[in-house]
Amino acid sequence: MRCGLIAKKIGMTRVFDENAQEVPVTLLKVENCCVATVRQADKDGYDAVCLTAGVQKAERLNKPQRAVIEKANLTAPQKMYEFRVSPDCVVPVGSELSVSHFVKDQLVDATAVTQGKGFAGGMKRWNFGGLRATHGISLSHRSIGSTGQQGMSKVFKGKKMPGQMGAKQMTIQNLVVHDMDVEQGLLMIKGAVPGHKNSWIRLKDAVKKPLSKDVPMPAGLKAAAQVKEVAKEAAAQEEAGAQE
Amino acid sequence: MNVLRLFEKKKIEEAGKDIPNFKAGDTLKVHTKIKEGKNERIQIYEGVCIARKNNGMGSTFTVRKISFNEGVERIFPLYSPNIEKIEKVRIGKVRRAKLYYMRVLRGRKARIVEDIAKAQKERNEAKK
Known part of the structure; x- marks a missing residue:
């Protein structure tokens, strides 16, 4: 080597x-x-x-x-x-x-x-799709959506979320x-x-x-x-x- | 000059291209090398230059022509070894650097007026 x-x-x-x-x-x-x-x-x-x-x-x-x-x-x-x-x-x-x-x-x-890239949202950092442009969505078009399911009362470790990207x-x-x-x-x-x-x-x-x-x-x-x-x-x- | 510019300058000098002084609006004849198996031949593509992009080794120019009633555009890298020669056929009189408006025009409206004064001037300079 x-x-x-x-x-x-x-x-x-x-x-x-x-x-x-x-x-x-x-x-x-x-x-x-x-x-x-x-x-x-x-x-x-x-x-x-x-x-x-x-x-x-x-x-x-x-x-x-x-x-x-x-x-x-x-x-x-x-x-x-x-x-x-x-x-x-x-x-x-x-x-x-x-x-x-x-x-x-x-x-x-x-x-x-x-x-x-600084603190980046889910769409830029993980290529999430975001929410819909119309049909009642307000103020959260670039949101990550749901982070889990009913009854679990927790979010799994390693869930892809907004955060520091790059550097x-x-x-x-x-x-x-x-x-x-x-x-x-x-x-x-x-x-x-x-x-x-x-x-x-x-x-x-x-x-x-x-x-x-x-x-x-x-x-x-x-x-x-x-x-x-x-x-x-x-x-x-x-x-x-x-x-x- | 920074390292990148120096490098590109050296590469451009190495390419040793004799590029005429042309701009958007000019009619060009581009002699391109075409390989067919082992043989190599020259094909001439003639049309109006509608854009020039200056970006060191990445410089390109766009040539548009109407071929069998269909608009055709080719983007050539300026320093490509595949370009044998660029010939300036006619100098156009235009007011813009990028003639993308030519894409929607057809027939008589797609004409570009020749810049006779400039052509004459260049001819005189060539004579000298």
Whole structure:
């Protein structure tokens, strides 16, 4: 089990694929996604890596967080999340992850806090039908109607009623990574992702689908990606030289 | 410029489309690529542009024509790779950006006057 990535939601747009079909995509930006600390099973009882995201002033962090960041020699982040990993996928402290952590057409799960809708009624929150517009109904056209039956003298637990809608953590499974821009740190995820713009999205390999064999193990690091690109360029230059 | 705009700008540049300066009221010839099995051919769809929607990569334009006495409207994505070329045939003189009123008009009432002065101006500029 590999760790994931923390990304910022930029917004939605559309691109054209190789068959000239339109694909709706959500843009996510990965910035300053570094390993701050590592949890180990013998010491902490579980294996995990703590990742950072975003950049902000160091004085805005609290003291324990600052100590962790200084120890790892990192830029002060806006957000930190832990990701459970298997012992073979632990990433060393201080290494920076890149969007090349995922590969094209890979399936991922996206976790985020959904857009808050406030205190919503039954029609908006649970798709209830509401009451009739006429035939003697007054002042209660969007009501939820009955909440039980005669003789029970109670309302069952979990009855769908008006209440807070949205602004709670949600995971959408099996989203497709359409494309990525390693240089800019941009990910294109097909379809919608929970959360509002500029909210933090946690991306992980899809838990319910087999993992692609092309993914980098234990993680796609930024340095590694650069090395790879340099190697590619060198190879291209060599080829060009050979052709001449 | 924010990240989304920059991204869309880059994608639009990558598409490398040579789009003429047209607006609602203009008569267009849209050359569309059509795939039939392995073969690809070009089909020309000609009609009046009744709307343009500007939305970055999601920009579209609507072309209306009367085909066998039946009004037909097609909405084309402006940056679609399936559009080979957009040809401006005639410049119309209209007062609105969206000509949805054309849908209820037929025959003589559905005419759009040609903007001769503007056409002349564009021709002169092209000559220069």
